[in-house]
Amino acid sequence: MAAAQILIARLFFSRWQKLFPPGIARAIRLVLYVLWAVVAFSIVLRFHPAAYALRWTPVLLRSTLSAIGNVWGAAAVPSLAIYYLLRFFTRRPAAEHSPGRRKLIRTAGTAAALAPFAAAGFGLVLERTDFHIKEIDLPIPGLHPDLEGLRIGQLSDLHVSPWLSVADLGRAVDMLNELKPHLTLVTGDLITQVGDPLDETIRELSRLRADAGILGCLGNHEWYTRCQDYATAQAARYGMAFLRTQARLLQWGKGTLNVAGVDFQRSERIRPYLLGAEKLVVPGVTNLLLSHHPDVFPTAVRKGYDGVISGHTHGGQVTIAAFNQTLNIARLATPYVAGLYRLDGRSCYVTAGLGTIAIPVRIGAPPEITLLRLTKA
Numbered sequence: 001m002a003a004a005q006i007l008i009a010r011l012f013f014s015r016w017q018k019l020f021p022p023g024i025a026r027a028i029r030l031v032l033y034v035l036w037a038v039v040a041f042s043i044v045l046r047f048h049p050a051a052y053a054l055r056w057t058p059v060l061l062r063s064t065l066s067a068i069g070n071v072w073g074a075a076a077v078p079s080l081a082i083y084y085l086l087r088f089f090t091r092r093p094a095a096e097h098s099p100g101r102r103k104l105i106r107t108a109g110t111a112a113a114l115a116p117f118a119a120a121g122f123g124l125v126l127e128r129t130d131f132h133i134k135e136i137d138l139p140i141p142g143l144h145p146d147l148e149g150l151r152i153g154q155l156s157d158l159h160v161s162p163w164l165s166v167a168d169l170g171r172a173v174d175m176l177n178e179l180k181p182h183l184t185l186v187t188g189d190l191i192t193q194v195g196d197p198l199d200e201t202i203r204e205l206s207r208l209r210a211d212a213g214i215l216g217c218l219g220n221h222e223w224y225t226r227c228q229d230y231a232t233a234q235a236a237r238y239g240m241a242f243l244r245t246q247a248r249l250l251q252w253g254k255g256t257l258n259v260a261g262v263d264f265q266r267s268e269r270i271r272p273y274l275l276g277a278e279k280l281v282v283p284g285v286t287n288l289l290l291s292h293h294p295d296v297f298p299t300a301v302r303k304g305y306d307g308v309i310s311g312h313t314h315g316g317q318v319t320i321a322a323f324n325q326t327l328n329i330a331r332l333a334t335p336y337v338a339g340l341y342r343l344d345g346r347s348c349y350v351t352a353g354l355g356t357i358a359i360p361v362r363i364g365a366p367p368e369i370t371l372l373r374l375t376k377a
Helices: 002-014 022-045 048-053 059-090 099-125 166-178 198-205 220-224 228-237 294-302
Strands: 132-140 151-155 183-187 214-217 240-242 246-252 255-261 286-290 307-310 320-322 325-327 339-343 346-350 368-376
Touching: 002 022, 002 059, 022 048, 022 059, 048 220, 059 099, 132 339, 132 346, 151 166, 166 198, 166 368, 183 255, 183 307, 198 228, 214 255, 214 286, 220 228, 228 240, 294 307, 294 339, 294 346
Parallel strands: 132 368, 151 183, 183 214, 214 240, 255 286, 286 307, 307 346
Antiparallel strands: 151 368, 246 255, 320 325, 339 346
């Protein structure tokens, strides 16, 4: 992203500013200076100690500047790639090309170069809050017959902020309640940064309804904003339990479901995944693990869990389908991007979640309200 800004500066000062009258060139130059400053600010905010140090600034200002910088920076990369491809293919006019045809090619190329910004606008205005309900069968080995068909609702990665309001969350809560789940899970990232409406978010989540109640785990943004203890205590006031290396036994008929939860597991290079989580496994019953980070799935299988329910990836947030594959930045970080994964007969479901981070845009990865149905593997 920073390299793209350097290229834009080089192109503007060496080529583009000569194409405009002096007054317009000065105005464009001023806009670029502002954008570059905003991009620099958005990069600083990605370092969580810096973001926490800036918590005294208004959250709306932080969020807006970060969004502008990230959208501009992210969209500039494919736009520049298209621009350089256009230059490569039109650098020498073919003899058979008429001036009119060449002008048409340049116009089409300009439109193509602007397409990433148009796509960002679509993802910001339309797809960002177009909540989808996704119903998934979750295969579980040795599932007790009384647990067959058990409905589990899931909300994750809410990121309630200036880019997903409490009212938006309320709409998602209503949609999930209409599905009448037996159990509802909230798998982390309630907010994005200090100053976001955590108390209002927890109050809105307290409207969730399920026969066996509301359980959950905490995400990386609870850790970044240092609100893990506070969020846990406030949720408990409303009867919701965030499981922090804890478990709950739930009974349906003669079937028993053990639901365990852990805090965000940062990286196995820093600390082994799921330390002590094997002690939460109950032999002879179905054991589910709530972990915001899906990378723990292989470790959870080794420790005896039958299923893992996760989020964290936002389904890539901006996803492009090509060659029967989905391309997104999350694929660089984890093999578990979105959907159902199987390993040694066990299952892991990774939801695309509701909210956004960095850029308030969703493309090809619509926000998701999940209903899981337990089935026998």
